[in-house]
Amino acid sequence: xxxxxxxxxxLPGVVFLTLFLVIPIVMTIASTFFQxxxxxxxxxxxxxxxxYNLKIVWTTLRVSFVxxxxxxxxxxxxxxxxxxxxxxxxGILLALAIFPLLTSSVVRSFSWMIILGKKGLLNSSLxxxxxxxxxxxxxxxxxxMMIGMIHLFLPLIIITLVGVMENIDPDLLKAAESLGxxxxxxxxxxxxPLSMPGLIIGSILVFVGSLTxxxxxxxxxxxxxxxxxxxYQNAITLNDWHMASVIATIMIVITFVVIGLMNKIAKKLNxxx
Amino acid sequence: MALLTLENVSVAYDxxxxxxNFHLNIEKxxxxxxxxxxxxxxxxxxxxxxxxxxxxxxxxxxDGKDYTRxxxxxxxxxxxxxxxxxxxxxxxxxxxAFGLRLRKVSESEVKTRVRNILDVVSLxxxxxxFPKELSGGQRQRVAIARALVIQPDLLLFDEPLSNLDANLxxxxxxxxxxxxxxxxxxxxxxxxxxxxxxxxSDQVAIMNKGVIEQxxxxxxxxxxxxxxFIARFIGFNNFISFGERTEQNxxxxxxxxxxxxxxxxxxxTTNPGAKKCAMRPDDLIVTTEAEASQSENRxxxxxxxxxxxxxxxxxxxxxxxxxxxxxxxxxxPYKSGQAVNxxxxxxxxxxxx
Numbered sequence: 001x002x003x004x005x006x007x008x009x010x011l012p013g014v015v016f017l018t019l020f021l022v023i024p025i026v027m028t029i030a031s032t033f034f035q036x037x038x039x040x041x042x043x044x045x046x047x048x049x050x051x052y053n054l055k056i057v058w059t060t061l062r063v064s065f066v067x068x069x070x071x072x073x074x075x076x077x078x079x080x081x082x083x084x085x086x087x088x089x090x091g092i093l094l095a096l097a098i099f100p101l102l103t104s105s106v107v108r109s110f111s112w113m114i115i116l117g118k119k120g121l122l123n124s125s126l127x128x129x130x131x132x133x134x135x136x137x138x139x140x141x142x143x144x145m146m147i148g149m150i151h152l153f154l155p156l157i158i159i160t161l162v163g164v165m166e167n168i169d170p171d172l173l174k175a176a177e178s179l180g181x182x183x184x185x186x187x188x189x190x191x192x193p194l195s196m197p198g199l200i201i202g203s204i205l206v207f208v209g210s211l212t213x214x215x216x217x218x219x220x221x222x223x224x225x226x227x228x229x230x231x232y233q234n235a236i237t238l239n240d241w242h243m244a245s246v247i248a249t250i251m252i253v254i255t256f257v258v259i260g261l262m263n264k265i266a267k268k269l270n271x272x273x
Numbered sequence: 274m275a276l277l278t279l280e281n282v283s284v285a286y287d288x289x290x291x292x293x294n295f296h297l298n299i300e301k302x303x304x305x306x307x308x309x310x311x312x313x314x315x316x317x318x319x320x321x322x323x324x325x326x327x328x329x330x331x332x333x334x335x336d337g338k339d340y341t342r343x344x345x346x347x348x349x350x351x352x353x354x355x356x357x358x359x360x361x362x363x364x365x366x367x368x369x370a371f372g373l374r375l376r377k378v379s380e381s382e383v384k385t386r387v388r389n390i391l392d393v394v395s396l397x398x399x400x401x402x403f404p405k406e407l408s409g410g411q412r413q414r415v416a417i418a419r420a421l422v423i424q425p426d427l428l429l430f431d432e433p434l435s436n437l438d439a440n441l442x443x444x445x446x447x448x449x450x451x452x453x454x455x456x457x458x459x460x461x462x463x464x465x466x467x468x469x470x471x472x473x474s475d476q477v478a479i480m481n482k483g484v485i486e487q488x489x490x491x492x493x494x495x496x497x498x499x500x501x502f503i504a505r506f507i508g509f510n511n512f513i514s515f516g517e518r519t520e521q522n523x524x525x526x527x528x529x530x531x532x533x534x535x536x537x538x539x540x541x542t543t544n545p546g547a548k549k550c551a552m553r554p555d556d557l558i559v560t561t562e563a564e565a566s567q568s569e570n571r572x573x574x575x576x577x578x579x580x581x582x583x584x585x586x587x588x589x590x591x592x593x594x595x596x597x598x599x600x601x602x603x604x605x606p607y608k609s610g611q612a613v614n615x616x617x618x619x620x621x622x623x624x625x626x
C-alpha cells in the first residue's frame with residue numbers, strides 16, 4: 001500500500017476487538033491456570049478425568065462432524081445448480097437459501113419441537129400411514145440437534161460455495177470434455193478441486209458454528225449436553241466460573257485444532273488454491 | 274470426399290434459429306476459417322462441430338461416420354478456447370497431460386509426448402509453471418499444446434487470438450499456421466478479424482445471418498466478393514445500382530439514368546441478372562484532366578471532403594450517382610469544392626448480388 005496513513009482506518013476496529021475480544025479471551029485463558037493465587041492445572045485434570053465430561057466433548061464433536069458432512073452433501077449439488085443459473089433465478093434461489101438465517105434460532109427450534117415431538121407432525125404422519133407402530137424418539141436426542149443445526153447452517157455452506165463456483169469458467173468443463181473426460185470425470189477433476197476453497201471455508205463455518213451453538217442444542221437436545229450447554233450450566237447454575245473458563249479454553253483449543261486440520265486437508269487437495 | 278460434412282443442419286435457441294439448413298464441406302488437411310460479424314452463427318457452427326451443442330435437425334458426417342449424436346468426449350477433436358480455459362489448479366505439464374492420462378497412456382509416454390509438444394509450441398522448460406504465472410501468449414500456446422497432444426482428428430479454434438495484443442497476434446497466427454501445416458491437421462478457425470483469417474487460411478467461409486455467403490480461397494474473396502454484404506465487409510465502400518444490363522463484345526454494359534458504364538467479366542457473382550457494382554476506394558481515380566483514355570468509365574463530380582491519411586489522401590466525391598470514397602497518393606491534393614472527374618477502371622468493377 002502506497003499511503004501508510006491508511007492504516008489509521010483499521011484503528012477503530014483493532015481497538016474495539018482488542019478491548020472486547022482479545023483481552024477478555026487472554027484473561028479467561030490465564031484465569032484457568034490460577035486458583036487462589038497459585039499456578040495450577042487442576043481444572044484441566046478434573047475436566048479430562050471425568051468420563052461424563054469426555055462424553056459431552058465426544059457428543060459435541062460427533063454432532064458437529066455429522067452436521068458438517070450432511071451440510072456438504074446437501075449443499076454441494078444445490079450450490080452447483082444455483083451457480084449455473086442466470087442472474088435472476090440465482091438471486092431468487094440464493095434468497096430462499098439464506099432465508100433460514102433470517103429467522104430467530106429460538107423460533108426455528110420450537111418449530112422443530114412441534115415437528116419432531118412424540119406427538120409431533122412427523123410421528124403422527126408416520127403412525128397414520130402405518131410405517132411405524134409406536135412413536136420414534138427423535139426429540140431430545142443428538143439426532144434432533146443435528147437436524148436443527150443442519151437446517152441452521154446449510155445456508156452458510158451454500159453461500160460460500162456458490163460464491164466460489166460461479167467464478168469457475170464454464171469453458172473449463174467443456175475443455176475437459178473435449179479432451180476426453182466424461183461429465184463425471186470433468187466434475188471430479190476440475191469443478192471439485194476448484195470448489196475446494198469454498199468448501200473448506202463453508203465447512204469451517206458450519207463446524208465451528210455447530211461446535212459453539214447454544215440455543216439449538218439446548219432446546220432440541222434435552223438432557224443430552226454439549227460443550228456449550230455444559231459451560232452455561234457450570235457458569236450460571238453451578239456458579240463455578242473457574243470450571244466454565246476451563247471449558248471455554250478447551251472449546252477454543254478444539255476450534256483451532258479443527259481449523260488447522262481442515263486447512264491442511266485443503267492444501268493437500270488443491271495445492272495452488 | 275470431404276472429411277467433414279454438415280448437411281441440412283439447424284440449431285435454435287428458444288425457437289430462434291441460429292443456423293437453418295446449413296451446409297459445409299471441409300477437405301482433409303485444410304485450414305478453413307469461419308469469418309463474419311458477431312451473431313452470424315460462426316461460433317455456433319464451431320460449437321456444433323465440437324459437440325458442445327446439438328443440432329435440432331440435420332446430419333454431421335466425419336470421415337464417413339455419422340457424428341451427429343457422438344458426445345464431445347468421444348469425438349477426439351482438439352478445441353482451443355478464446356479464454357484459453359487452462360485448468361488453473363494444474364501445472365503446464367498436468368494441463369497438457371490431462372487428455373493423455375484420460376486415454377490411459379503410460380506415464381513414461383505421457384512424459385515424452387508432453388515434452389515434444391511443448392517444444393513444438395516453444396514452451397520447453399515451462400512444465401512446472403501454473404497458468405497464472407504465464408503471459409497471455411504463453412497461455413495460448415499451452416492451450417494449443419493441450420489440444421494437439423491428444424493427436425486430434427480435427428482442431429478447432431474459437432477466436433484464439435482476440436485476447437492478445439496486436440504484435441503477439443501476428444506472431445501467434447504465423448505460429449498457428451506453421452504448426453497446422455507441419456502436422457497436416459484439418460482445422461476450423463473462427464474469428465471476426467479478416468486480416469487474421471485471410472492470412473492463415475486455405476479457405477475462408479464468410480457467414481452472415483446463419484448462412485455462408487461465400488466460401489473461397491482468401492485471394493478470390495478479397496478481389497471478387499459475391500455479395501454486397503461481403504463487399505462491404507472487406508472494404509468495398511462504393512456501390513452503384515444500375516437499371517439496365519447488356520452484354521457487348523465480351524464486356525458488360527450497364528446503364529443508369531443517362532450514365533453508361535462498362536465492366537469486365539468478373540467472377541464476383543455468376544448471377545446474370547446482377548446489376549450492382551462494388552468498387553474499392555483504392556481502385557477509383559480522381560483526376561482534373563479533361564480527357565482521359567476512352568477505355569475508362571467517367572463520372573463528373575466535385576470534392577466534398579478531403580482528408581489527409583498520412584500516406585495518401587481520402588476524398589469523398591459528390592456525383593449524380595451519390596458520394597464515392599477514393600484513396601489516392603499524391604503530391605498536391607485536391608481541395609474541397611474542386612470540380613473533378615472520377616475514373617472507374619473496367620476491371621475493378623465487381624458485380625455483386
